[in-house]
Amino acid sequence: MYAGSNPALPTTIMFKQALTKKEFHKFIIGAAFKDIELIKKYSYIFTAAGANAIDISAFPLSVIAAKQGIEQALLNNPNLEAPLLMISINVGEDTHFRRINLDTQNCTECLLCVPSCPSQAFSVLGKPSNPEFSYDIDLCYGCSNCLEYCNYDALSFEQWSPYEAESLSELIKLGANAIEIHLNNDLETFRELYLKIPHDFLLESFCIGSQQMNTTQIQEATKLISELTTNSKSEIIIQSDGLPLSGARDLGENKDLASIINSQTILSNLQTSSRPIFVQLAGGIDEKSLAKAHAQGVLVDGVAIGSYARKQLLDHLNDLDQAVDLTKRMILESKRLKNN
Ligand code: SF4
Numbered sequence: 346m347y348a349g350s351n352p353a354l355p356t357t358i359m360f361k362q363a364l365t366k367k368e369f370h371k372f373i374i375g376a377a378f379k380d381i382e383l384i385k386k387y388s389y390i391f392t393a394a395g396a397n398a399i400d401i402s403a404f405p406l407s408v409i410a411a412k413q414g415i416e417q418a419l420l421n422n423p424n425l426e427a428p429l430l431m432i433s434i435n436v437g438e439d440t441h442f443r444r445i446n447l448d449t450q451n452c453t454e455c456l457l458c459v460p461s462c463p464s465q466a467f468s469v470l471g472k473p474s475n476p477e478f479s480y481d482i483d484l485c486y487g488c489s490n491c492l493e494y495c496n497y498d499a500l501s502f503e504q505w506s507p508y509e510a511e512s513l514s515e516l517i518k519l520g521a522n523a524i525e526i527h528l529n530n531d532l533e534t535f536r537e538l539y540l541k542i543p544h545d546f547l548l549e550s551f552c553i554g555s556q557q558m559n560t561t562q563i564q565e566a567t568k569l570i571s572e573l574t575t576n577s578k579s580e581i582i583i584q585s586d587g588l589p590l591s592g593a594r595d596l597g598e599n600k601d602l603a604s605i606i607n608s609q610t611i612l613s614n615l616q617t618s619s620r621p622i623f624v625q626l627a628g629g630i631d632e633k634s635l636a637k638a639h640a641q642g643v644l645v646d647g648v649a650i651g652s653y654a655r656k657q658l659l660d661h662l663n664d665l666d667q668a669v670d671l672t673k674r675m676i677l678e679s680k681r682l683k684n685n
């Protein structure tokens with residue numbers, strides 16, 4: 346049986362302790378990411394490194410693959426505790442749920458987009474004298490880097506919503522024990538969705554900000570989440586999203602600032618909340634972000650690291666021990682800097 350689905354196992358203690366210590370570390374594989382082998386591999390790496398949660402697409406094969414990766418890590422090291430297995434769903438169109446579509450009619454195979462992809466979704470096969478361009482949509486997580494390289498109108502976004510509210514119970518049976526809803530500034534649709542979905546999760550997370558909300562809208566979303574979750578038995582997190590999918594891009598030291606500023610707004614609106622609601626940073630986050638927020642008096646409870654970690658791991662995916670070490674060091678450094 347999958348450890349994460351059994352509330353008697355230490356996984357339920359570990360993530361709560363991490364939240365209480367303000368050291369919750371979630372790793373994001375991607376809400377639109379569908380490469381099954383990589384989902385399994387990343388889940389193994391993040392579990393073995395001690396992540397508190399792993400965030401994946403709300404798709405049966407993704408959940409099965411992540412569960413296999415988690416189980417493999419637990420088998421190799423019985424002292425480990427299973428992270429939460431979180432599925433991400435969206436309200437309306439959302440940045441996290443888009444993927445690049447390649448129009449093969451327009452593509453001239455100029456290869457300019459190939460090095461731009463932090464996920465290696467484009468590749469060149471065959472001999473140098475006769476290169477064959479290929480694109481794997483399941484490796485795309487929608488960062489938008491490649492768009493600016495194409496001069497032939499061959500790349501465009503398609504929105505992807507892999508789940509239906511009715512299918513979430515199935516994903517819970519497969520092993521998902523946490524959920525994240527991306528609000529996308531459509532509070533009425535969010536309210537309707539929230540009342541419709543199952544609530545058998547150990548943790549419910551709500552992603553707000555994401556460059557789609559101004560301060561007033563973040564305040565309104567925070568109040569609505571607080572109101573809707575008053576009697577929820579799950580732990581509740583609000584994920585303060587700054588610059589989504591930007592971790593792999595070289596945006597300088599302040600790429601996490603938007604997330605920290607949004608967190609401040611959320612935290613000040615939670616002061617009168619009738620139940621504990623945790624807050625975590627996301628969007629442009631690295632191992633320094635947690636400490637940076639705390640140094641500014643923004644006492645968030647954790648971080649969600651996505652494309653920044655995946656980009657670093659890309660060259661180490663054939664050496665899992667090295668990939669685990671690298672991720673472990675990321676988590677330890679994040680905690681060390683915060684506690685200094
Ligand atoms: S560069 Fe980004 S948006 Fe383009 S294919 Fe790669 S992951 Fe997808």
Ligand code: SF4
Nearest residue numbers: 452453455456458495
């Ligand atoms: S940049 Fe555009 S035209 Fe060139 S290989 Fe990529 S998709 Fe095709």
